[in-house]
Amino acid sequence: MSQFFTYAVLTATVASALGLAAPFLLAALGETVGQRSGVINLGVDGIMLLSAFTTYFTALKTGNLLFAVLVGMGTGAVMGIVTAFISVTLKAEQGISGIGVYLFGLGFSDLMFIKLVGTPLPINSLNPINIPLLDRIPAVGGMFFKQTILVYVAFLLVPVVTFVLNRTTFGMKVRASGENPAAADSVGVNVARIRWSTVLIGCTLAGLAGAALLLYDGIFQENLTQSEGFIAVALVYFGAWRPTGVMGGSVLYGLTIAVVLEWKSLGIIPLSASDLAATAPAVITILALLTIARRFRQPAALGKPYERGG
Amino acid sequence: MTTPAASPSREGVPLLQMMGITKRFPGVVANDRVDFDVRSGEIHTLFGENGAGKSTLMRVLYGLYRPDEGEIQVNGAKVAITSPADAIRRGIGMIHQHFMLVDTLSVAENVALGEKSQRGPLTDLGRVSERIRELADTYRLNVDPQAIIWQLSVGERQRVEIIKALYRNVSLLVLDEPTAVLTPREVDELFVVLRQMTEGGRGLVFISHKIHEVLDISDRITVLRAGRNVGTIQSSEASRARLVELMVGRAVALESQPSKGTGGEVRLSVKDLHVKGDRGIEAVRGLSLEVSAGEIVGIAGVSGNGQRELSEAIAGLRTPLSGSIRLGDAELSAANPADARAAGLAYVPEERMRDGVVPFFTVAQNLLLVENRSRDYSRLGFLRTRAIRRHCQELISAFDVRTPSLDTPARNLSGGNIQKLIMARELSGSPQVLLVAQPTRGIDVGATRYIHERLVVQRDDGTAVLIISEDLDEIMTICDRVLVMYEGTIIGSADPRVNTREEIGMLMAGVKSAVPPLAGEPATASP
Ligand SMILES: Nc1ncnc2c1ncn2[C@@H]1O[C@H](COP(=O)(O)OP(=O)(O)OP(=O)(O)O)[C@@H](O)[C@H]1O
Ligand SMILES: [Mg+2]
Numbered sequence: 001m002s003q004f005f006t007y008a009v010l011t012a013t014v015a016s017a018l019g020l021a022a023p024f025l026l027a028a029l030g031e032t033v034g035q036r037s038g039v040i041n042l043g044v045d046g047i048m049l050l051s052a053f054t055t056y057f058t059a060l061k062t063g064n065l066l067f068a069v070l071v072g073m074g075t076g077a078v079m080g081i082v083t084a085f086i087s088v089t090l091k092a093e094q095g096i097s098g099i100g101v102y103l104f105g106l107g108f109s110d111l112m113f114i115k116l117v118g119t120p121l122p123i124n125s126l127n128p129i130n131i132p133l134l135d136r137i138p139a140v141g142g143m144f145f146k147q148t149i150l151v152y153v154a155f156l157l158v159p160v161v162t163f164v165l166n167r168t169t170f171g172m173k174v175r176a177s178g179e180n181p182a183a184a185d186s187v188g189v190n191v192a193r194i195r196w197s198t199v200l201i202g203c204t205l206a207g208l209a210g211a212a213l214l215l216y217d218g219i220f221q222e223n224l225t226q227s228e229g230f231i232a233v234a235l236v237y238f239g240a241w242r243p244t245g246v247m248g249g250s251v252l253y254g255l256t257i258a259v260v261l262e263w264k265s266l267g268i269i270p271l272s273a274s275d276l277a278a279t280a281p282a283v284i285t286i287l288a289l290l291t292i293a294r295r296f297r298q299p300a301a302l303g304k305p306y307e308r309g310g
Numbered sequence: 311m312t313t314p315a316a317s318p319s320r321e322g323v324p325l326l327q328m329m330g331i332t333k334r335f336p337g338v339v340a341n342d343r344v345d346f347d348v349r350s351g352e353i354h355t356l357f358g359e360n361g362a363g364k365s366t367l368m369r370v371l372y373g374l375y376r377p378d379e380g381e382i383q384v385n386g387a388k389v390a391i392t393s394p395a396d397a398i399r400r401g402i403g404m405i406h407q408h409f410m411l412v413d414t415l416s417v418a419e420n421v422a423l424g425e426k427s428q429r430g431p432l433t434d435l436g437r438v439s440e441r442i443r444e445l446a447d448t449y450r451l452n453v454d455p456q457a458i459i460w461q462l463s464v465g466e467r468q469r470v471e472i473i474k475a476l477y478r479n480v481s482l483l484v485l486d487e488p489t490a491v492l493t494p495r496e497v498d499e500l501f502v503v504l505r506q507m508t509e510g511g512r513g514l515v516f517i518s519h520k521i522h523e524v525l526d527i528s529d530r531i532t533v534l535r536a537g538r539n540v541g542t543i544q545s546s547e548a549s550r551a552r553l554v555e556l557m558v559g560r561a562v563a564l565e566s567q568p569s570k571g572t573g574g575e576v577r578l579s580v581k582d583l584h585v586k587g588d589r590g591i592e593a594v595r596g597l598s599l600e601v602s603a604g605e606i607v608g609i610a611g612v613s614g615n616g617q618r619e620l621s622e623a624i625a626g627l628r629t630p631l632s633g634s635i636r637l638g639d640a641e642l643s644a645a646n647p648a649d650a651r652a653a654g655l656a657y658v659p660e661e662r663m664r665d666g667v668v669p670f671f672t673v674a675q676n677l678l679l680v681e682n683r684s685r686d687y688s689r690l691g692f693l694r695t696r697a698i699r700r701h702c703q704e705l706i707s708a709f710d711v712r713t714p715s716l717d718t719p720a721r722n723l724s725g726g727n728i729q730k731l732i733m734a735r736e737l738s739g740s741p742q743v744l745l746v747a748q749p750t751r752g753i754d755v756g757a758t759r760y761i762h763e764r765l766v767v768q769r770d771d772g773t774a775v776l777i778i779s780e781d782l783d784e785i786m787t788i789c790d791r792v793l794v795m796y797e798g799t800i801i802g803s804a805d806p807r808v809n810t811r812e813e814i815g816m817l818m819a820g821v822k823s824a825v826p827p828l829a830g831e832p833a834t835a836s837p
Contacts, residue, residue, distance in 0.1 A: 167433055171433075172419055172423055176423055179414050186406065187398070187425075187474070188398045308374055
């Protein structure tokens, strides 16, 4: 155990925890925006998978990582159109349609991988960007300021989303649509349009999350996400529909994964118990969910399609 | 400040003209070729039984429903109003029977919602709050822009709705039963506001079931019956009897003078109760009262004096800070509605759309919400459909709930019929104690009389009945004993057969010495 509590190992663990947390955070922030307007999207994982594949494929063919990330986000946006059409326009049961999108993403990303790539080849990974001066701070610099651009983006989005939700007219309409769509409608808010935008935002962020995950791993494989998209949805509840809470949950989750990985490689966790240890993040999240989430109320119209009577 | 947004209407052209409006719902024709118009500067009342189609007509006007037939003209020009946004753009505002406020947003946010902000994409709540204060001053509508809606009383929410309309500077405002939630004094104040609003040329549509209000405020009155316009008359030509006759299609007697209850063993006993309100302040402060079997006790008082917190504490929906509540033999300690029900309480809450029905459940399901554990209606956990339907059918015909069928979702019923539905459910058992907040709010005169009769029947069957009402007429008609609530305590008690309305009114305003204590009365008032 003592070999874990060294300066270098601890710093590296936290740093990789943040890297691991970034995809969750991106996806969960997107889901938060959607849920605040009243739409549950359970298709996140499928969208992440599709985006991870398109990002991978683009990077493989062009070698341009930035372009690849944009393609990943675009893939998310396209899936957003599908999701919004099903959930908002057709007013379908959101749980079922989300599972449909997930299954499609799971199957289709693998199919394309087999057809278009076949043998997995690694791609370049994103280089960390050191923030001048800040990266020299002992310990802190190593933990926080030598990350990739996507990690910075994910964490910067937390205050941005908070601000948009709380301080803009758009955010106000989003909250109103999620709480009482009839009231919003009665003052001329176009609830369908608001929900379309939040679903598009959410799915685009899920796409970015898929890209971030792919670039963290550097290679695509079947079911790359291993259901992490569903964890992202759970983190929204964990975070009580607040971006800062969602961030707390993502970091906690990333930290548990990082610690488990580190302990495995240091031999603190014996090989025989490694499968069990791999479930630790999920177990910890569920426990935290049970204790925290109960105290907060979800948006009153969450999961309910809005229909004007008559 | 009071000049309407739209240009003043041309001479002789009404502000609004609705012609031949027909609106059908599955199983009902809610509006049947209705003609209706509003002139600039007038207050035009829509009157009629629960389910007559008043709200529907106004919802058509506001773009919430598409009419099946008919035409709408605003200032003489034909318009198609397909959404509330359309209506707002044409200077039409509406205050709904069930408030259209977002509970988790602040007053200022609710007012600003949907309006252009002066700071572009950013909210300008500072400026909105200032404007709210201005409007509040001008029209004496006291409300805190920073308060969150769920913390507000019904009366305060009403004010927010009025401010929303004033903020949007509408030229035509529809008020669907605005007075149902107000005290007599608040109604007087509202009427001053309404008059003030018409001065600039605004037209108002007013809906109410209270005839004296209708006669008081209206310039013209249109009566709807079963979806048809059965007559538009000048207020000066109208009378109580004439309106009721138009409404139901025949002459009816309205006054009833129920007998006095006798009283028996104490069924509900509240001692030195302290309850916290939503805003963290103590709303009930050391209140004690007793209700015996076979009597109807009324709690009179201006809303916001702790009535809601008191009833929620008794119903087990809110944990008291201290004090005791005994229901029959059971002591209610922690808040638990199931305990309260098990102890024999039936409770009809004030905000019925929110607390009293499940809007997406059908009429039958809502009727069964409470009774579904009873043996008659379920066997081995399965519901016995046929027995249930027979029972529900009996209930809705006894209480005259107008619904196309038992399978209609509750949210599709008219406001008053939802009330009747809840009354039917709560009064159908044989509770030990019956607690009803605002028993006849929003209920038409005929049905009001029926509900009063039912309450008296319950009392005569030995139920202890506690009524919380702001309607002094109601209190005076059916109560055996009146307690007046003021600032969280019972400030005094009165006998409706001895004391006058004025005396009780003084108590409601907090003037303590108004009624000398009655001989033989237990000292219910606490310091
Ligand atoms: N969305 C809806 N779907 C189906 N039926 C409806 C709907 N809205 C109203 N109705 C029906 O239309 C009729 C008229 O209802 P409306 O709400 O207009 O009555 P009202 O005159 O406002 O009554 P109240 O005084 O009780 O408010 C009722 O029979 C009601 O059940
Ligand atoms: Mg109505």
